[in-house]
Amino acid sequence: MSLIPLYVVGAYLFLLLILGVICSxxxxxxxxxxFVASRSIGPFVLLMSVFGTTMTAFALVGSTGKAYADGIxxxxxxxxxxxxxxxxxxxxxxxxxxxxxxxxxxxxxCQYFRARxxxxxxxxxxxxxxxxxxxxxLLIGVLGAGAVxxxxxxxxxxxxFENGAVPAWLTGAAVCAVVxxxxxxxxxxxxxxxxxxxxxxxxxxxxxxxxxxxxxxxGLAAASEAVAANDPNKLxxxxxxxxxxxxxYCFIPLSVGMFPHLFQNWLTARSAKAFRLTVIAHPVxxxxxxxxxxLIGIWAAGMPLGVPExxxxxxxxxxxxxxxxxPWLMGLLTAGILAAIMSSLDSQFMCVGTMFTNDIVVHAxxxxxxxxxxxxxxxxxxxIGVVAVTYVISLFAAGRAIFPLAxxxxxxxxxxxxxxxxxxxxxxxxxxGIYAAVIVTAVVWFVLFRMSGYGGEMLLFTEWLSTDDxxxxxxxxxxxxxxxxxxxxxxxxxxxxxxxxxxxxFFPKALKGMPx
Amino acid sequence: xRTVVWLLVALLFVxxxxxxxxxxxxxxxxxxPIGLAYHIGFSIAAxxxxxxxxxxxxxxxxxxxxxxxxxxxxxxxxGGAGERxx
Numbered sequence: 001m002s003l004i005p006l007y008v009v010g011a012y013l014f015l016l017l018i019l020g021v022i023c024s025x026x027x028x029x030x031x032x033x034x035f036v037a038s039r040s041i042g043p044f045v046l047l048m049s050v051f052g053t054t055m056t057a058f059a060l061v062g063s064t065g066k067a068y069a070d071g072i073x074x075x076x077x078x079x080x081x082x083x084x085x086x087x088x089x090x091x092x093x094x095x096x097x098x099x100x101x102x103x104x105x106x107x108x109x110c111q112y113f114r115a116r117x118x119x120x121x122x123x124x125x126x127x128x129x130x131x132x133x134x135x136x137x138l139l140i141g142v143l144g145a146g147a148v149x150x151x152x153x154x155x156x157x158x159x160x161f162e163n164g165a166v167p168a169w170l171t172g173a174a175v176c177a178v179v180x181x182x183x184x185x186x187x188x189x190x191x192x193x194x195x196x197x198x199x200x201x202x203x204x205x206x207x208x209x210x211x212x213x214x215x216x217x218x219g220l221a222a223a224s225e226a227v228a229a230n231d232p233n234k235l236x237x238x239x240x241x242x243x244x245x246x247x248x249y250c251f252i253p254l255s256v257g258m259f260p261h262l263f264q265n266w267l268t269a270r271s272a273k274a275f276r277l278t279v280i281a282h283p284v285x286x287x288x289x290x291x292x293x294x295l296i297g298i299w300a301a302g303m304p305l306g307v308p309e310x311x312x313x314x315x316x317x318x319x320x321x322x323x324x325x326x327p328w329l330m331g332l333l334t335a336g337i338l339a340a341i342m343s344s345l346d347s348q349f350m351c352v353g354t355m356f357t358n359d360i361v362v363h364a365x366x367x368x369x370x371x372x373x374x375x376x377x378x379x380x381x382x383x384i385g386v387v388a389v390t391y392v393i394s395l396f397a398a399g400r401a402i403f404p405l406a407x408x409x410x411x412x413x414x415x416x417x418x419x420x421x422x423x424x425x426x427x428x429x430x431x432x433g434i435y436a437a438v439i440v441t442a443v444v445w446f447v448l449f450r451m452s453g454y455g456g457e458m459l460l461f462t463e464w465l466s467t468d469d470x471x472x473x474x475x476x477x478x479x480x481x482x483x484x485x486x487x488x489x490x491x492x493x494x495x496x497x498x499x500x501x502x503x504x505x506f507f508p509k510a511l512k513g514m515p516x
Numbered sequence: 517x518r519t520v521v522w523l524l525v526a527l528l529f530v531x532x533x534x535x536x537x538x539x540x541x542x543x544x545x546x547x548x549p550i551g552l553a554y555h556i557g558f559s560i561a562a563x564x565x566x567x568x569x570x571x572x573x574x575x576x577x578x579x580x581x582x583x584x585x586x587x588x589x590x591x592x593x594x595g596g597a598g599e600r601x602x
Contacts, residue, residue, distance in 0.1 A: 072549045072551050072552040073551070075552055075555050075556075076532070076534075076551070076555045076558075079555070079559065080532060080555040080558045080559050080562070081532065083558070083559040083562040083563070084525070084528050084529065084532070084558075084562045087562065087563075087566045088525065091566070091569060091570075095575060095578060096575075096578070098582070099578045099579075099581060099582035100582075102582040102583070103581065103582045103583075103584060219547075220545075220546070220547035220548075221543075221546035221547045223547065224543050224546070224547040224548070224549070225543070225546075225547075228541065228543065232541055235541040235543070235549040235551070236537070236538065236539050236540055236541050236549065236551055237538050237539075237551060238538055238539035243533070243535065243538070246533070247532075247533055250529075250532070271579055272575070272578045272579045272582065273579065276570045276574075279566045279569070279570055280563055280566050280567045280570055281563065282563075282566075283559045283560070283562040283563040283566065284559060284560065284563045286559065287556055287559040287560070291552070291556060294552060295552075298549075508581065
């Protein structure tokens with residue numbers, strides 16, 4: 001078996017490092033430039049970096065695998081909901097946070113929430129919860145990269161590795177090392193540029209993969225007719241996805257309002273106008289990436305591919321590996337999938353380091369205790385620690401389905417959405433209300449996550465909501481979100497409102513033009 | 517017009533629940549399941565509605581306000597630092 005695919009992937013990783021070196025020449029050497037690119041990012045790079053950050057292994061590997069298992073409804077569960085709700089959050093929350101961040105110099109969510117809710121200690125509560133929720137997100141990327149490369153290289157090294165495939169631990173280590181290197185070289189600017197490049201790569205290669213897979217299956221019509229003949233349920237939602245489950249997925253895309261890495265991405269924008277392109281183009285970009293993956297997933301079911309549903313992560317790699325015989329193309333497409341994964345990892349690495357430096361270290365010891373250079377290294381050290389922990393977890397979580405794990409991660413962030421929405425729009429939200437809401441949400445999330453077997457698929461109240469021919473129920477995020485909202489409102493109304501100075505600071509007349 | 521834009525967003529929220537295609541396995545153009553085609557249309561419609569929002573509901577005052585000098589000493593100002601000092 002040819003080693004060319006691996007050489008292509010290696011060349012792509014090397015290219016990213018070169019990009020990191022080039023970006024480092026624009027690095028101004030300050031922590032502001034490292035953390036928010038001196039707030040200089042324009043509309044196109046903002047669109048690409050925000051989109052590249054939100055599309056991860058979940059969007060390619062996870063969606064293909066989920067469509068293989070549950071059919072076309074996968075698109076409605078996540079992609080079309082996200083097209084509506086992500087842009088709504090960018091418009092209603094992102095722009096306002098950008099404005100407040102720019103005016104008062106915030107770099108992280110914790111800085112904003114501390115000031116908005118008049119509480120220094122709030123940051124110490126939020127920090128571990130946000131980082132704790134980012135870890136499964138990182139894990140999705142590491143697992144996805146391992147699954148894809150393992151699927152593509154199967155039989156390549158029969159004398160060296162099990163099944164002759166590059167093992168997931170090796171791919172995970174290589175991907176983490178490359179992303180760490182280019183992020184360390186040039187900070188968030190490098191991550192934004194790399195995201196732009198990688199987003200273009202994975203969108204282009206995704207379309208190429210789709211066309212080639214369709215051709216290998218005898219054309220679009222032949223591929224879909226095979227599904228109609230062999231596994232027709234995959235062409236609709238009946239018997240695959242319940243109506244209540246389908247609706248309650250709407251809470252999950254709200255997660256973008258609380259993603260710490262997106263908060264940081266928003267703050268890099270040069271102006272509020274830079275958001276316009278992102279708000280409009282995001283739903284279409286999601287469509288361009290997800291539709292080919294969903295079709296490849298159901299076509300795999302129609303072949304049939306023969307991969308058990310519990311190994312759904314390997315479906316995309318297996319389809320590319322089996323159907324495309326050209327090793328150059330195979331390498332290019334694998335690089336494209338890795339591009340989608342790495343374009344999320346870089347922003348997440350950046351934000352974790354930024355938060356630790358600013359929210360814990362600088363906040364505890366003061367702004368002037370460390371030089372800018374020392375602050376950068378403190379952030380980098382923490383990132384290496386978090387990546388090491390994630391990597392070790394990935395060794396034990398190999399083979400775990402990406403889609404449900406991602407849904408749990410997004411559910412945690414989505415459930416906390418009332419916190420950011422109240423911060424931006426509700427003057428009466430109080431410190432006590434926020435503390436109570438965050439703690440209750442974290443506890444409910446952990447209890448349900450544990451009940452699911454630490455990241456398995458889960459629906460609630462199925463005994464009441466299922467019908468004779470359809471297993472149905474509430475997504476856990478609906479319960480978490482409701483708990484967060486209810487506690488936030490009740491406790492806020494029962495406690496003293498924020499000071500007039502804080503209200504004046506965060507609800508000036510100039511922002512009244514914002515949609516409410 | 518701003519109200520119309522937000523009504524359209526609300527309408528899209530409702531239209532996402534396309535019960536009418538739930539069990540329809542029709543292949544449009546011979547290859548595209550109709551339930552998937554509907555949601556592709558939904559994504560395009562969402563982009564269109566957000567284009568209207570940008571045109572008719574854009575918060576023009578935000579930019580100028582954000583560009584002004586902050587009235588406190590950096591991100592540690594206001595409640596956070598105050599509580600620590602206390």
